[in-house]
Amino acid sequence: MALMPKRVKHRKSQRGRIRGDASRGNRVVFGDFGLQAEQPGWLAAATIEAGRIAASQYLRNEGRLYVRVFPHKSITSIPLETRMGKGKGEPEFWAAVIKPGTVLYEIGGVSEEAARVCLARLAHKMPIRVRFVKRRVM
Amino acid sequence: MSDSLEVVARPTTGTRESRRLRRQGFVPAVLYGHGEKCVDLATRREALEAVIRHGGRIVELKGAVKTSALVRDLQWDTYGVQPLHVDLVRVDKTERIKVRVPLDLRGEAPGHRAGGTVNMVLHEIEIECTPDTIPEKIHVHVGKLDVGGMIKVHDIELPAGAKAVTDGEETAVSCTVTIHKTDEAAPAGAAEPEIIGRKAGEEGEAAAGEG
Numbered sequence: 001m002a003l004m005p006k007r008v009k010h011r012k013s014q015r016g017r018i019r020g021d022a023s024r025g026n027r028v029v030f031g032d033f034g035l036q037a038e039q040p041g042w043l044a045a046a047t048i049e050a051g052r053i054a055a056s057q058y059l060r061n062e063g064r065l066y067v068r069v070f071p072h073k074s075i076t077s078i079p080l081e082t083r084m085g086k087g088k089g090e091p092e093f094w095a096a097v098i099k100p101g102t103v104l105y106e107i108g109g110v111s112e113e114a115a116r117v118c119l120a121r122l123a124h125k126m127p128i129r130v131r132f133v134k135r136r137v138m
Numbered sequence: 139m140s141d142s143l144e145v146v147a148r149p150t151t152g153t154r155e156s157r158r159l160r161r162q163g164f165v166p167a168v169l170y171g172h173g174e175k176c177v178d179l180a181t182r183r184e185a186l187e188a189v190i191r192h193g194g195r196i197v198e199l200k201g202a203v204k205t206s207a208l209v210r211d212l213q214w215d216t217y218g219v220q221p222l223h224v225d226l227v228r229v230d231k232t233e234r235i236k237v238r239v240p241l242d243l244r245g246e247a248p249g250h251r252a253g254g255t256v257n258m259v260l261h262e263i264e265i266e267c268t269p270d271t272i273p274e275k276i277h278v279h280v281g282k283l284d285v286g287g288m289i290k291v292h293d294i295e296l297p298a299g300a301k302a303v304t305d306g307e308e309t310a311v312s313c314t315v316t317i318h319k320t321d322e323a324a325p326a327g328a329a330e331p332e333i334i335g336r337k338a339g340e341e342g343e344a345a346a347g348e349g
Contacts, residue, residue, distance in 0.1 A: 007332045021216035032258075036217065064255055091330070101216035109255050135261065137240050138190060138212050 002045035003071050004094040012076050012088055022101035028135040030066045031108030033115040039128040042095035043104070045071040050125045051105060058118045063110035068103050069096040098128060140196040140206065140269075141189045145169075147202040148178040156223070165221050169199070169207060171228035177203060179226070186221055193274045195237060196229065208235060208269065229269045236303050237272055238262045241294070241310060245281035249313035254285040260310045263291055267300040278311055288312040 018040035028034040048067060055065045071094035078089035098104070105122060107115045116132055123130050148159070148166060156166045165186050167179040179202060189197055190212070199205050207226035215222055229235055240262045247256050263276065278294055292306030 005331045007334050009334045011330070011333060023216065026216050027218065038217075061253060061255070064257065108258065133218065136214070136218055137193070137262075138195075138209065 002049055002094065004045060005070075005072060008074070011074060011091055013073050016073075016097070018097060018099055020099065022099040025068060025103055026101040028103055028106055028133055030068075031064065031106035032110075032135050033108075033112065033119065034068075034103040034106040034133045034135075035119045035122060035126075035130050036133045037098045037100055037102045037104055037126075037128055037130055039098075040100055041098050041128040042073070042075065043069060043071070043098050043127070044075075045094045045096075047125060047127060048096065051122045054125055055105065055107070055118050055122045058121055059107070059110065059114075062114070064108050066106040066108070068106060069098065071096045073097055103133065104130065140198050141192055141194040142200050143181055143185055143189055143197040144201045145179040145181045145199050145203055148180045151178055160220075160222070165224060167224045167226055169203060169205075169226045169228065171207075172230075174228065179203065181224070183221065186224060190221070195272045196269045197226070199226070206231065206269065208237070231269055234266050234268055235272075236264055236266050238264050239273055239276050241278050242275040243311065244277045244279050247280040247283035247313055249283050249285040249287060252285050254313045254315050256280060256283065257312050257314060258310070259312055260291070260304070260308060263294070263310065264303040265296060265300045266303050267297070271297055271299050273297050273300070280311060280313075283311065283313045285313055285315055 022037075026036070048069060048071065052065065052067055059065060073095050074091040075093050075095050076089040077092045104126070105119065107118060110118070112134075119132055145167060159166055159180055163183050164180040165183050167181050168176060169179055170176040189209070195209055197207055197209060199207050206229050208229045209224060210227045211225035212221055213223040214220065241258065241260060243256065243258065247254070250256055265276075276294060276296065278289060280289065283289060288309045289311040290306060291302050291304050291308045291310050294302070294310060296302060
């Protein structure tokens, strides 16, 4: 079961525009290393889950993975070969809105080499350009 | 040993002036403390980055102001690559100051070998010490940490003369067995979230109406 909110006020949302950089959620807070978005985009719930599985399969029982994003936005689509009109489509999936700079995943309790390999595997699942970041001391 | 940092006076303030300064390779700074007047300064970005790289917390200011100062706060850009602003506080060599120092785990925990995960609950603690004795890191030895065990702040060995400001009863490091979720699909629950302010019977009708 993919991630989605438990309760929402409205089933459908407007597309919106992703403007500016992330001013929150742009630091490694829980772990020691992280994966930071360099581009804006939507991260589907299935993609977030795919990343989590890729990381947990590499980590096995070592360390800890933190998922820093949650899919709050419902994305709708209309079926193929449908005529124009008849209103907005039905929700297809849920996505997280990602601004450049957002930390998507964090890893703690493993060496830097292991974290780099793990996050590189995870990065292949991402639809946007990402980079490896470390916790900043000051 | 403290690094030296060349600073120049900054006659202008504000967002636009600060941006102009940054484009010229400077980083806006401010110096305050000891009940003296607050001074607006600027420093070369490379010089500040060198101080940060060395892990120095105390800097000897040169140029427009000649004093010892503590790097209290640093503001970074979105990606955490370029420093945007630095807060400096005047300090005396003799006075005791409060600083946050990162923790560094040393050794291998027996609990880790037994299948547990070592969790750093606190990544840094606040200590009180003199400017000369600020450690770069505080080493936490986890050689005796078993599964279910924890190291509290008062168990951490601090450098001579330093006193912990963070509550001693707070857990700094723990060793627990992580229960990993299986990767198989979880049993199917509700396919759609509950709509706030709408009764269960209305949902289907409303959805049909919307579509």
